Each structure stands twice: as structure tokens, then as C-alpha cells.
Amino acid sequence: MKMPLQLQSEDVQSFERRSNSYENSFLFNFFFDWIQRIALDSIPKGISPENILDIGCGTGRLLRKAAKCWPAARLTGVDPSEGMLKEARRLTPQAQFQLSLAETLPLPDGSVDLVLSTMSFHHWQDQFQGVQQARRVLCPGGFFVLVDIWLPLGLGKIFRHGRKAPPAAVREMFTRAGLEIQAQRRVLANFLLVTVGSRSG
Template sequence: MPEAYEQHLVPALFRPFAADLAARAAALRPLTVLELAAGTGALTSALLTEVPTASVVATDLNESMVTAGSVREPRADWRQADAQDLPFEDAGFDLVVCQFGVMFFPDRPAAYAEVRRVLAPGGRFLFSSWGPLASHGFGAAFQAALEKALPDGAPTFLRDVPHGYADPAVVAADLTAAGLTLGTVEEVTLEGVAPSAASVAMGFLTGTPVNAALEARADAQALRAAVTRTMTEGLGAGPVAAPMTATVYTAHDQA
């Protein structure tokens, strides 16, 4: 999964927002940075480029992502870690950053409480989450193609998880429950560009948990082909582009 994720999803979906988030991080002038849910290192690399004087510890729950990320971005200190139980001392980082990872935390207030614990006095928590699925051109096209191929049982992973934490009021309540104060909230829309609709389809089909939902089916190959065909019909042949909307948040200790 990390290979498909890196090849097909990172360039189109994650790198545009990584550049934006890294620039925001640089404006805070951090010296010690902890990244949560780092994946294969799209934001990690952007952070190290934008803030070359900072030390960056990149973490992910998935060991295969940590292995892949440490190879692609060896300048960071990579650690496998659960965001809800961080293996770091109190007040050790002046910036905690997370790109499109908070949606996956089973207990977000617990994870945010850990962020609060490891933040140094005056530190900041900078993170992003996707907007509703309809606001993501590639994701919406994929889900529509998936539902066309499986009208009675299409996986709802994209809608429920990556795009299921899009209400700033819910985010603010979770932060407050953890002892953090919401600072800024900004909606950001950027354009994603991919070499083809088939590439995007391949990324979602094999680089996300949708893969597990389909691979046990006898008709998995035919379903993947149908989804790819529908996406190509909808987005066009050759290079494709689509708008993508996310929300960027900052938070700090209530104390």
C-alpha cells in the first residue's frame, strides 16, 4: 500500500497541501517539530526544506509507512508511534504538525491531549483535514465511479473517514475537551494534477483501505477496471486536474 500511495496519491493530493502547510509552519519559526501521521513523508520533506534549521521527528502508526518514509526522507528522525500514546517526554516540541491524519485517530480528544502534553510552553499545533467529499474533485469522482460499479454495496471509506471530519465546530469541541484552544481556521482550495484519471483511480483502489474491501471479491479485477473506465470518462484522457478543499487549523494550550 505505501508504494501505491506514494506513486499515485502523494503527487496529486498531498504535495500541494504539504507545500502550503510547510510554509505556515515556517512562519512559526519552530526549532523542534513533531509530525503525526507522516505517511511516506510528503509533508516531512516540505518541512525540512522550509525550516532547514529545525529538527523533525516524523511518526506514523503504520510500520510500513515509517519504513518507506525513512528511506524517502532520511533527514528526519522516524518513529513508529500511536498519536494517542506518544512515546515522548512532556513539553518536548514547540510545533506539532499533522497533515490529513487527525481524521484517522479513533479517539481524537485523547490524541489532542497527547499533543498538549508534548507541546512546549507557547507551542502550536498545526493540522489539516479534508473538507466534505463533494469538495474534492478526485475523491468525489472516485466515489461516484465506485458506487456505479457497486450500486448495492460500495465501500464508504472516503466519505466516512478522510472526509468525515469536516465540521470546524466538531474539531473545536474535540480540542477543547483535550485542553487546547482553537486559534485559527482557514479553508484552503488547491488544484491537484495527475498524469491520468487511471493513476488517481489506481491510488484510491490500491493505496487506501478500499483495496481490502475489494480484494476478497472474485470480481475485484473487473470492478477496478470499471471504476478506472468511469473515472477516465468523467475526468478525461491524458493529464487531469481537479480542485481540492481542506481546512487548516492552529491550536494552543489553554493555559
């Protein structure tokens, strides 16, 4: 049976509590920053997105990096944590932020040409619904770059926090949602999974 979605799940509340210190944490500066660069490097070369959405944007740091690559692009971030969004709005005044789960994106159909998401997917309560939403808001020809943790070698059984979808399951969700797989690779000794999909029609 499908569980009802919760905006303030325990997971989200834990980010709420950490939102003030998140940007300055060791983990953030040494690990997430680097992961965000991997996400940007995974975007197909030569595209000039006009509308960029970051799902589970946290404090907006990936959008700030995207703004340096595409200064004219309209930037939108969504996240279910008010605290994260408060920081995001303070640090990233050039972007719009909305309180939302990935599963219920408050954006019109076909309104975005690049969807990004880093280190958030394993927190989504209904991952397939989130991928469907990413596909819905993408315009034809648009790209979805998803970067998330993946624990190989059975480590997922030890570190059970979150929903870590194996590569084949992520590909299956993309395809079932109507996204064409453009690339999938594992980085950081296979601990990180990058999946790039596009909406063809």
C-alpha cells in the first residue's frame, strides 16, 4: 500500500534542525561541493538552459554554481525544509525558491529545460513519483541530471538510512516515466550514481 506523502517527515525535520549550520559543515564543503561539480560536469555539453530547477536544493549552492555557467538562466529551487529555503533565499537572491516535495512539484508542465538534483533522491518518499514529476515539468528536449549516493557491495544493508536505488532501478524509473537514458555512471569508487535522462517528446 502506498503511504501518504508527508511534507515534514522525520528526514526533513533533521535537515530543518541542521539548516543554519549546513553550509559551513565539513561534509558540505568537502564532499557535497565536489558532488555538485560532478552534476554540472554531467550536463550534456553545448546546451544553454533558460529555466533550471534544482529538486531538494537545500541551501541553493548548486544553483549558485549554475548561475555562474548560465548567468541569464531563470533559477528555481524546491525543498520541503523551510530552514534550508530560508538560507537558500538569503544566499541566493537571484533564484526563486518554493517549499515542496519532489513528488508534488509546484511548476507547470514543460516549463523547465534542465532539472538537477544532488544527494536528495534517497530522501524522496516516492522516488518514482518524483521522477515522473521531473519529466512532467521538463520541456521536450530537456535534461534531468540526478546524482545520488549508491552503496555497492551490500553496504546498503549496513547503512540503511534512506532509499538507495540501484542503478538498474533508477534507469527503470526514468524509462517508465518517459525519460530516455543518455548516460549513467558510477563515480567515487562506485559510491555515487549519476544518471542523465532526456525528455524526447
